Amino acid sequence: MSVSCPARVPVRESALAIGFRRGGRLRAPLLDVWAGELGGGADVDDRQRRGEAEEDPPYVVRSIRVLVARAARWLRSTPGQQVRALVLSALVVQLVLPYRYDNAAHAVGGGALVLMLVGAAPSNVVRRLGAWADLGMMVLVLGLAWLTEMTVFGPFDLVDIAFTLAGALVVVAVLPELASVGTADARSLVVVGSVLALGSLVYRYVLGIGA
């Protein structure tokens, strides 16, 4: 009996190498296990020893599994965690305020601004400032939010500024970790922040909810 092995995708190995470790334990969510079956050599050997017939899933299903696994892996990276936190928080804000789409967009925009600033700033500057980096970052976001609210995003609304600051606070909460990432991840932060900022603008002005 022949068993056709699916293409080996070292998803599980990569997840172990890159996955976010908390308290010495690696979280292995269901997606990771599912993706691990795709390239798990040991699993295939076990099945061969048991003599089980293995049916190849269709190519589309395999591709989707690979994409899902990669997305799950990225969402566990440092930039991915910020995207996850911001998007999920904004989703809850949108559910609480279903008749307004600007507040959720402002929250994401505030967080995106912090990501861009942290990614672009020299890491030793943020580290040296310590606890004052948090306050400094929030003051900077307040100033930029106030300026853009007075000029670009009029009419002036204090609530918009509050949501921008609240979104920034969600990311500032892990500022020391963001300041400690390597150059590649810092670039990712800038890219991710830019994409989120653009996405929030599209959401606010193009998609829109309500009259």
Place this chain on the structure above:
Amino acid sequence: MRRRWVRAMVWGLMGFGVLAIGFVGALRWTLIPLAVDEQVVDSGYQDGTSERMRTLNLESGRRVVVDRSLIYRAGDRDALRDVSLSKQRWERTVTIDGGEVELRLSSEFWRTMAALAFLVAVASWRRVHRRLTA
């Protein structure tokens, strides 16, 4: 130990500041903290709020945003045009064309504060969780 307390205080101040700014902004929708004594020239809808927030253009050129519950309590569901508005700062009633209308905290106000409080709570949880797992 002292540094940790300073950081906690700074963090608490930032969270409080965000909520305070949102509180002041949302409270203005109720007209309670504002002083007004002029004619409403025109009214309209604030963009992107599903007609829940209305804009009142005053004689002086000033523009105030109010929530629709005020319009409903004033008896006119469509508009508040060519009427006189009069109230002192922090008064809980407004005189509209001689008639008094009570000013209340609307559901829009409470929902906005709840959403802001949720975001501050998420930020605080991330902060504490980061410290515990660092």
